Amino acid sequence: MRKINEVIVHCSATPEGRHVTVGTIRDWHTKPKSQGGRGWNDIGYHYVIYIDGSRHEGRPVEKVGAHVAGRNTGTVGICYVGGVAKDGVTPKDTRTPAQKRALVELLSELLETYPKITKISGHRDYAAKACPSFDARSEYASLVRDRGHTPQPSTAHIPDKRIAYLQRLLMRAGHSPGLADGIVGPKTRQATKAYQEHMGLSVTGELDTATVKLLRETFEPSIDEEIERDIARALDKDNRAHRERQIDEVLADHDKSPVTSTTAIASATATAGGLTAAASKAVEVYEEAVDVAGRAAEATGEAVEVASPLWQAAPWAIVAVVVVGAGAWIIRERVRKARAAKRARLNRQ
Ligand SMILES: [Zn+2]
Numbered sequence: 347m348r349k350i351n352e353v354i355v356h357c358s359a360t361p362e363g364r365h366v367t368v369g370t371i372r373d374w375h376t377k378p379k380s381q382g383g384r385g386w387n388d389i390g391y392h393y394v395i396y397i398d399g400s401r402h403e404g405r406p407v408e409k410v411g412a413h414v415a416g417r418n419t420g421t422v423g424i425c426y427v428g429g430v431a432k433d434g435v436t437p438k439d440t441r442t443p444a445q446k447r448a449l450v451e452l453l454s455e456l457l458e459t460y461p462k463i464t465k466i467s468g469h470r471d472y473a474a475k476a477c478p479s480f481d482a483r484s485e486y487a488s489l490v491r492d493r494g495h496t497p498q499p500s501t502a503h504i505p506d507k508r509i510a511y512l513q514r515l516l517m518r519a520g521h522s523p524g525l526a527d528g529i530v531g532p533k534t535r536q537a538t539k540a541y542q543e544h545m546g547l548s549v550t551g552e553l554d555t556a557t558v559k560l561l562r563e564t565f566e567p568s569i570d571e572e573i574e575r576d577i578a579r580a581l582d583k584d585n586r587a588h589r590e591r592q593i594d595e596v597l598a599d600h601d602k603s604p605v606t607s608t609t610a611i612a613s614a615t616a617t618a619g620g621l622t623a624a625a626s627k628a629v630e631v632y633e634e635a636v637d638v639a640g641r642a643a644e645a646t647g648e649a650v651e652v653a654s655p656l657w658q659a660a661p662w663a664i665v666a667v668v669v670v671g672a673g674a675w676i677i678r679e680r681v682r683k684a685r686a687a688k689r690a691r692l693n694r695q
Contacts, residue, residue: 347408350460352421353453354414355486356391356469357429357478362440366427368394368402375412386412391425393452399444401452414472422456424449429479435684437476439568446563453486457493466490480568505529512553516541518565631662 360366368389375390377383384390389404390412396402404425405411413423426449428440441449457463466489468482469475505528513526513534521540524533535551542549547556567575 349420349462350422351462352465352467353456353463354421354423354467354469355478355482356413356423356425358425358427359429359477360427361430361434362428362432362438365397368404391423393424395426395445395448397427397442399448401448414469417472424452429477435688437479439480443563453489457489464490512558512561515561515565519561
């Protein structure tokens with residue numbers, strides 16, 4: 347069995363709500379570099395979690411993956427579909443509740459199968475990029491720590507940071523537990539009950555697994571909010587000379603070009619689909635012409651006749667080349683415009 351000591355979580359860096367299959371991602375990873383792919387022999391991830399929460403196997407888990415530079419040995423790569431807002435550029439935690447559940451389930455299974463796993467990380471912990479658009483380390487820390495038994499928040503009357511955190515989430519939910527003092531007292535129980543009642547959970551007054559899960563899913567700050575906050579902080583200094591540079595820094599932290607380029611590859615792949623159809627039409631016509639020519643030459647024994655149908659096919663080849671060139675130019679322009687629009691939006695804030 348391959349020695350595995352860490353799981354690394356990724357996103358497909360595709361727009362929120364877009365369905366992407368293992369086959370598509372495998373295409374991105376296996377297509378030659380000349381066609382915008384990575385030129386690998388298989389998909390880089392071991393598992394892909396679709397928007398509906400279904401789990402799909404990629405590269406066999408027994409094989410070393412290709413998902414994080416310098417850390418593929420000893421790791422398993424999981425990718426959830428999404429990770430970018432509908433604009434196709436802005437990093438966003440787009441995980442659906444079903445995907446969140448599926449991730450926890452898969453991670454728990456891996457922890458059980460590979461007892462040497464000591465860490466669950468996100469791609470961004472090892473590269474200057476936003477992937478997977480949420481903090482996997484902190485979100486899954488308790489899974490690793492409490493492996494084998496269900497994590498239960500402390501109910502002892504000593505301040506507990508985790509309880510204080512949940513109390514703050516309760517406040518966001520509009521059910522104040524008084525102070526976020528980290529102690530579960532009558533007010534916290536009251537607020538918890540009110541929240542559970544409101545959400546149709548079983549009303550226990552305890553911060554049980556289901557309640558904690560829903561609270562965190564609904565009220566944890568998203569990566570978007572974090573970016574907004576960081577930018578606001580950067581602009582707060584109100585120094586116009588530094589403003590441009592500060593935006594650059596924040597963007598560099600949160601929105602690395604790999605995300606954009608992956609998105610560009612995604613839309614390029616879609617466009618390439620159309621172009622390939624046009625090209626194969628041209629080839630079809632060409633082959634047909636050759637076929638006709640072959641039969642004609644055979645019948646008459648005159649090789650000269652081959653030339654005429656071939657000349658008929660030539661315009662199709664020229665059209666295909668022009669269409670491919672125009673397509674590439676359009677994609678490049680689109681990516682450039684999206685970046686410019688984003689920069690303008692950030693500048694306005
Ligand atoms: Zn990644």
